[in-house]
Amino acid sequence: MTAAPLTIAVTGLNATDNPGPGVGVIRALRAHPDFQGRIVGLAYDSLDPGIYAHDLVDDVFLMPYPSQGLAAFSTRLAEVHGRVPFDVVIPTLDAEIPTFIDLEPQLRTLGIGSFLPSQELFDLRSKAHLAHLGEIANINTPATRVIADPNDLRQLEGKLEYPFWVKGAYYGATEVHDVHEAIAAYHQMVAKWGVPVIAQAGVDGDEIDVVAVGDGEGGMVGAVPMRKRLLTDKGKGWAGIAIRDPEIEELSRRYFAATKWRGPCEIEMMRSQSGELHLLEINPRFPAWCYLSAGAGMNLPWAVAQLAAGRDVAPMHEYEVGKMFVRISLDQIVSLSDFESIAATGELHRCTPGDAS
Amino acid sequence: MTIPQKLRDLAISETGFLFDPYTGSTFSANEPGLTVLEGLREGLGVADIATRLRESFDVPAAADVERDVGEFVHLLRRSGLVPEEFTA
Structure with missing residues (x-):
């Protein structure tokens, strides 16, 4: 039996040269063979490039920045839900995750699912607590001072x-x-x-990044490690390749077992020249390169959408090692009416609101 | 000879393109290099690999093929494709 189509709200449409993860998440969702739903983009700026990706996003709404307060954010989310009811939301930006954690009970009453860590866990993985995190998960961390x-x-x-x-x-x-x-x-x-x-x-060596999802009970839903092959001048990965190393997988599992992390994350680690793995950072959301997980056959954004909708997802183990991503920068042609719609009304629709097919 | 797991897992294409799945690093090898790699993966020692090279390629009589195989293994060590302690 096919599950009902989901309307999925995704943030982080700022696909700039230092891209937010939203476009990657949406591409992964749409790439899944069972996807039949609708994508609602939640943007913070009328020139966020993902707004104008007409083949990716069905509806877009401008949101107030979380720094404008919980009340403003929550009111706008309820308005958006009133215009285009969505089933789940996948926030993708560090600065907004605490707001979505705070709003989780309220969202639940509106029938909106999410799959996020607790505030306590969110704080534990912060850079300031990295050493403590390393201790409880038995993972090497570089010397860190707050x-x-x-x-x-x-x-x-x-x-x-x-x-x-x-x-x-x-x-x-x-x-x-x-x-x-x-x-x-x-x-x-x-x-x-x-x-x-x-x-x-600093730790000299090779940086390895892992896109992973924790089930909230100490287990790992899935993980795809990646080595960057090309960096921008900001140090962001412009090309990368999926790798498999049992030690990286074991470290990732230890992290989830020790923290019971719930939701997506990016585990950044460094393999030193002597071969030891050091945990550098945990980002509490999907990385911008998460579409590689779908491309390599382990669609983690899709898994999070299912989990947020309260559906079961079996742990995933297989992905294609050696699958690469190479980012591209291109110019989208945008009609003035689309820009006018988002700038003047704060929303843009590519099909009739309420038509969820 | 114990064949290192990394050597077993190394992806080798017919064109000589090598992919290390542990690190994501890629390399290129020429035909003699591929012959050495295949020999190592079969568990052959330096002498047997050198014999195979002499049989497969037009090798000058004075060439020190054993030494060349040793240098290739050193290159594999330096590239992290076999452990430091590995010897053929």
Whole structure:
């Protein structure tokens, strides 16, 4: 028996040169052979490129930034749901995940499912708690210090060797070679992302990123590790290849077993030149390259949509090793009426609202 | 000789394109290189691989084929395709 089609809301349509994951998630959902539903895009800016991907997104609504408060966000979500009722929502941006966690009970009463970690778990995987996370999951982590005052950086002399990384609370990482660079990077991160800022020892080696989903009970629904083959000047992966390494899989399993993480995440790790794996970071959402999971035969966004809808998903093990992604940048041609619709009314529809087929 | 798991798992195409599934690294090998890799995966030692190379290719009589095989194995070690302690 075929399950009922789902209307799925997805955020993160900012497919720029530092792309949000929304477009990758939507492409994966649409690539699944059982997909018959409708995609609602939730955007924050009228020029988010994913808004204009007409073959991907059926309806788009502009949202207030989560920083404008829970009430404004929740009111707008309820409005959107009133216009185009959606069954599940997949948030994809770090800064909005706490808002969706807060709203989970309210969304449930509206009949909207999501598959997210608790706030406690969300905090545990933050960069500031990486060392603690490493301890409870028995995973190596680079030496990390939480910096709340630029003078703290002066105290690191002799404790953290240069060069090290100064990282923002949500995004951003700058390699620094002396205390002056470190303080400058601190102020840049605070201006952009607020406190705390993290100072983290560098690990030389190969970075490996894993897109994975935890079932919330300590199990791993599935995971696809990827090695970047081409980077942008911002260090973002522009090409990558699916790999398989039992040690990476084991580390990922340990993470889920120790935390009981619920939902998608990206596990960033480094294999040092001596061969040890070090956990660098856990991103609490799908990475922008998550379409590779679908391309390699393990469609993790689809799995999350099913889980968010309360459907069972069996653990997935198989994917095609060696499958690659190579990103492309292209210009979409947009009609003025589409831009007018999103800019003037905050919404854009490519089929009649309410027509869920 | 124990054949390392990484060597067993190495994807080798007929064109000499090599893919290490553990790291995502890719390499190219020429025909003699492929012959050495195939020999190693069959568990052959240096002498047997050198014999196979002499039989398969037009090798000058003075060539030190055993040494060339040793250098190729060293290259595999350096590329992480066999463990550091691996010897053929």
